[in-house]
Amino acid sequence: MPRMGTEPFRVIPRAGSREGAHILELKGAFTSSSSPLFNDAVTGVAAPRLIVDLSEVPMMDSVAIGALVRAFVSCHKSGRKLALVGMNHRVQNVLHITGIAPLFDSYATVEQAEEALG
Numbered sequence: 001m002p003r004m005g006t007e008p009f010r011v012i013p014r015a016g017s018r019e020g021a022h023i024l025e026l027k028g029a030f031t032s033s034s035s036p037l038f039n040d041a042v043t044g045v046a047a048p049r050l051i052v053d054l055s056e057v058p059m060m061d062s063v064a065i066g067a068l069v070r071a072f073v074s075c076h077k078s079g080r081k082l083a084l085v086g087m088n089h090r091v092q093n094v095l096h097i098t099g100i101a102p103l104f105d106s107y108a109t110v111e112q113a114e115e116a117l118g
Contacts, residue, residue: 009034011041018114022047027056032063042071048080049117053110055086065098072103081105083113 009028016023022045028034042050052071060068068084075082083105087095095101107113 009037011037013041013045016047016049016051016110016114018049018118020047021049021051021114021117023051023053023110025053025056028058030054030057030060030064030067032061035063035067038064038067039070042067042074049083049114050075050080051083051085051110051113051117053085054091055088057091058088059090060094062098065094065100068095069100069103072100081117083107083117085110085113 007028009026009030012025012027014023014025015021024038024041024045026038030038050071052068072082074080085107086109087106092101092106095104105113105116107116
C-alpha cells in the first residue's frame with residue numbers, strides 16, 4: 001500500500017489557454033521547505049495573468065502563506081492579475097483564518113479563472 005504525502009513538492013509551469021495567462025500547477029505539501037521553489041517560479045513569470053493551481057496541494061504552512069502574500073504583492077506592484085484555483089477545504093480554511101483570503105481572487109477551476117481574468 002503506497003504511503004500518502006511522500007511525493008516531493010513540485011511546481012509545474014505551463015502556458016494558459018488564453019494569451020497572457022500563465023499557470024503554476026503546485027503538487028504536494030506547500031511548506032517552508034518548498035516555498036523557495038514556488039518563489040522562484042513566480043519570479044520567473046512575466047505574464048500579465050498568473051494562475052496558481054492548488055488543486056493538488058493537501059496542506060500549507062505559515063511560510064507558504066507568506067510566499068503567497070509575496071506573490072500577491074509582486075503581481076500587484078507590477079500590475080499583473082493573480083488568481084488561486086482548486087483550493088481544498090483545508091487550504092481555504094488556512095487562508096481565511098490568517099485573514100489573507102480577501103487578497104486573492106479564487107476560482108474552482110483553471111478554466112473559470114482564465115475566463116474571469118480575461
